[in-house]
Amino acid sequence: MDFAHDSRTEEMQGRMRAFMEEHVLPAEAVFDAQLADSGDRWAWSRVPVLADLRTTAREQGLWNLFLPGEHAGVEGAGLTNLQYAPIAELSGRSKLAPPAMNCSAPDTGNMEVLSMFGTPEQKERWLHPLLRAEIRSAFAMTEPDVASSDATNISTRITRDGDEYVVSGRKWWITGAMNPDAEILIVMGKTDPDADRHRQQSMILVPRDTPGLEIVRGMEVYGYDDHDHGGHAELVFHDVRVPAANLIGEEGQGFAIAQARLGPGRIHHCMRALGLAERAVELMCARADERVAFGRKLSDQGVVRDWIAESRVKIEQLRLLCLKAAWLMDTKGNKGAHTEIQAIKIATPATVEWILDKAIQTHGAGGLSQDFPLAPAIAGIRTLRFADGPDEVHKQALARHELRRQAGLREQAGAAR
Structure with missing residues (x-):
């Protein structure tokens, strides 16, 4: 290899x-x-x-x-x-x-959706300005009134009315939507609640200035409002009307589009998290070399050396898993890399959170302060254990796949005897 x-x-x-x-x-x-x-x-x-x-x-x-x-x-x-x-x-x-x-994010995922599923008119109106960074965007999927870890629970309605669709519902944790430059939202909702559970949802483009779209408030993460990358908004769609031409793909294709969007998004998040972990280790080592406690530098203390060693091992493990997932996405497609994408999404946020925690501990009270980037970093990485699906959903899916794989191996072994 x-x-x-x-x-x-x-x-x-x-x-x-x-x-x-x-x-x-x-x-x-x-x-x-x-x-x-x-x-x-x-x-x-x-x-x-x-x-x-x-x-x-x-x-x-x-x-x-x-x-x-x-x-x-x-x-x-x-x-x-x-x-x-x-x-x-x-x-x-x-x-x-x-x-x-x-x-x-979320612009990268939205650009991927529009490049894969958008009409020529949608690409001209929204994709190309996004690619030139002339505007920003948001992706409105998560809802406060249902468990959004199961995307089929989405309750926002997208109802056809002549040449328009009417969007009604409430969303929250919509990253980037507080930014006044976020001119377009990709909204996921149900067009047919009676269809197969994975064919009920659709996605539609809603301009931010459309009448009836209310930006209720910005959300906070451990007290941080994340204003330096657009915040996270709670939104209400009060019978918002948009042209039927704003539908992305076909009715009932929303769940499949979401999966196509989230696959690359998950690996991008994990890759960037590795860079954050590397910076945390650099800060931890520098702090350990300059601080003295009980007559010795922190870098001479066994417990701190243990944190540093464990951090290096964990980063190297995660990097290899991320690279394998990326290679499989290139050679086998997103579906062929499904297990590895789930594995890195399970492992990376929790592991980087552990590394950041040790970096904060090494910094003492300073690690909790605004003088270092560690406190907002650990708040941000904690959200990644929810973003693009919580740990438990990925673990359940990964275990289900492993159980099927092992059952298949037992059947093959039995047939060979």
Whole structure:
């Protein structure tokens, strides 16, 4: 088995490392200050330093890297998942890197949906402005009144009325929707409650300024409102009317579209989380080398060394699993990588959460403060154990697949005897 990256990946890694060190990391404090002074805490995409970073990313060929090769005709970089994986990992080291390269969620998933399922008119109106970062978007799926871990529970209604659809329902945790530049929402709801449970749902495009769409409030995660990447909104659709041409794909195709969207999204999240874990280990080691407790540096304390060693082992394990999932997505398709995608979604957030916890512990009270990026990081990574499906759903599906696989092996062994 060849574990080496190909020449294009190595070349892009070099570019990405330089971009991070020379431009992104020095801009973090500038971004926070400019956003605080802007007068609109939700308008992160309008901060001047981010515009500068985007210009640099474009010039250096670090733009829309998430979009796979088969969609390269719509301004994608044409990278495979395996090529993109180490680049996404490097971007996870800073909250600024993904939006600087137009590779941040939920826009990436929405662009993938539109590139795969959108009509030519939908692509022209919404996809191309998104690919140019002229607008932002949101994905409205989760609801407060049902267990959204089971997507078939979605209760928002999308009802045909002549040349229009009427959208009625309530959504929450809609990432990015607080941003005034989020001009379009992809909304999932039921068009036919009496159909097969996986054919009841559809997806439709709802412009943010459509009459009847109410933005109720921004949600908080452990006290953070995540305004620096668009926040998470609670929305109500009061009989919102949009043209029938806004339907994505066909009626009843919503669940399948959601699965197509979430597969790449899950692996992208996990790749970026690895970069966050690497930065946490760097901070942990630096802090351990400079602090003294009970007459010795923290880095000489056995318990801290244990945390550092365990962190390195865990990161290496996760990276190999992520790369395997990416390789399978490229060679076998998303369905062929289903088990591995579930495995990384189970393992990565919880493991990175553990690493961040040890980094915080090494920093002492400072780790809980605004002086280091660890407190908001652990709040963010905790949400990833819900985003794109909670741990328990992935474990149940993975166990079901393993039980079937083992039963098949027993049958084969019995037939061979």
